[in-house]
Amino acid sequence: MDKLAELLTVKPRLFEPGEPLFWNDPHISKGMLKAHLDPTHDAASRRPEIIDNIVKHLLDSGVLTPEMKLLDLGCGPGLYAERFCRTGIHVTGIDISERSIDYAKKHAAESGLKIEYRCMDFFDMDYTGEFDAVVQIYGELCVFPDSKRDELLALTHKALKPGGVFVFDITTRTHRMKAGLKNRWYFSQGGFWYPERHLVLEQGFNYPEDSVWLDQYIVICNEGVKVYRNWFRDYSRDSVSKVLSDAGFSIKHVWNDLTGAEFSEDGDWIGIVAVKE
Ligand SMILES: C[S@@+](CC[C@H](N)C(=O)[O-])C[C@H]1O[C@@H](n2cnc3c(N)ncnc32)[C@H](O)[C@@H]1O
Structure with a gap:
C-alpha cells in the first residue's frame, strides 16, 4: 500500500x-511564533488578558511570590516569563523552538528584563533542587504518552527544592x-x-x-x-491525582483553570498546583 x-x-x-x-x-515555527503573538485568538498561546489574569491569580493566591526562582517549561516567546519577571520573580525559560527563544531573548533585552532563556529540549534538563516553582502552561503535559510524561515529572521533581511547587494546566475529555x-x-x-x-x-x-x-x-x-x-492525553482530577502522587507530588490546589475558577468535574481544563513532597 x-x-x-x-x-x-x-x-x-x-x-x-x-x-x-x-x-x-524552520517554516512551521514562523507561523507558530506569529500565532503565539497574535492577541486575537488562543491558538498557540492564550490571549493577553487571560495571561494577565493567570499571572495575577498565581501572585494573589500566594502560589508565586517575588524573589522566587522559577523555571518556565515550554516558555515559547516569553509571554508569561516577562510578566513573572516584572513581579520580581527570577525566571529561567526553556523552549525547544529556536525562533521563539530568539524572539524572547530580544524582547526581554529591549524591555530591560533579566530572564535566562535556554533553547533546549526540556527532557535534557538536569537541575537538582534549584527552583521554588516550575510552571508548564497551556496543556503541554497532555501531549506525551504516559512513560514520557512520567519522565518529565521526574525531571521536574528533581529540579524543585523540597516543598517547591509545580504549576500546570491540562485538558479534560470535555x-x-x-x-x-x-x-x-x-x-x-x-x-x-x-x-x-x-x-x-x-x-x-x-x-x-x-x-x-x-x-x-x-x-x-x-x-x-x-x-x-x-x-x-486528557485527564480528570482523579487520574491526574494518581499520576502526581506516583511522581512524589501532593496536590495543593485544583482549579478549573489557572485563573483560579472554581473546579467542576465537567470543566474543559484543570489548573493544578502540586507540591514536591
Ligand atoms: C502550547 S505552547 C505554549 C507556550 C507557552 N507556555 C504559552 O502558553 O505561551 C508549547 C510550547 O512548548 C514548547 N515545547 C514543546 N516540546 C518541547 C520540548 N520537548 N522541550 C522544550 N520545549 C518544548 C513549544 O516550542 C511551545 O513553545
Whole structure:
C-alpha cells in the first residue's frame, strides 16, 4: 500500500510519531511564533488578558511570590516569563523552538528584563533542587504518552527544592469532545504547514479507552507526503491525582483553570498546583 493510502485507511497506533520536526521546523515555527503573538485568538498561546489574569491569580493566591526562582517549561516567546519577571520573580525559560527563544531573548533585552532563556529540549534538563516553582502552561503535559510524561515529572521533581511547587494546566475529555474530530481538506498556495502549493487533509481519531485523541494533518506538497500528529492525553482530577502522587507530588490546589475558577468535574481544563513532597 502506498503511504497516502495507508495513512487514509489505517488508524495510527497510540502516540505513533509523525514528522520529527514540528515546534522547531524552520517554516512551521514562523507561523507558530506569529500565532503565539497574535492577541486575537488562543491558538498557540492564550490571549493577553487571560495571561494577565493567570499571572495575577498565581501572585494573589500566594502560589508565586517575588524573589522566587522559577523555571518556565515550554516558555515559547516569553509571554508569561516577562510578566513573572516584572513581579520580581527570577525566571529561567526553556523552549525547544529556536525562533521563539530568539524572539524572547530580544524582547526581554529591549524591555530591560533579566530572564535566562535556554533553547533546549526540556527532557535534557538536569537541575537538582534549584527552583521554588516550575510552571508548564497551556496543556503541554497532555501531549506525551504516559512513560514520557512520567519522565518529565521526574525531571521536574528533581529540579524543585523540597516543598517547591509545580504549576500546570491540562485538558479534560470535555474539552476534546467540544472541539470534535477533525475532518476536512483544503488546498493552499502557501501557509502554516508549507511555504508553497500544497493540499492538507485533516483527520481526527479518538481512543476513548485511553483518554487519548489525535489531530492528524496530512500535507501533500512537492516534497511528497508528510504527516503531522498532535496527540493529546486528557485527564480528570482523579487520574491526574494518581499520576502526581506516583511522581512524589501532593496536590495543593485544583482549579478549573489557572485563573483560579472554581473546579467542576465537567470543566474543559484543570489548573493544578502540586507540591514536591
Ligand atoms: C502550547 S505552547 C505554549 C507556550 C507557552 N507556555 C504559552 O502558553 O505561551 C508549547 C510550547 O512548548 C514548547 N515545547 C514543546 N516540546 C518541547 C520540548 N520537548 N522541550 C522544550 N520545549 C518544548 C513549544 O516550542 C511551545 O513553545
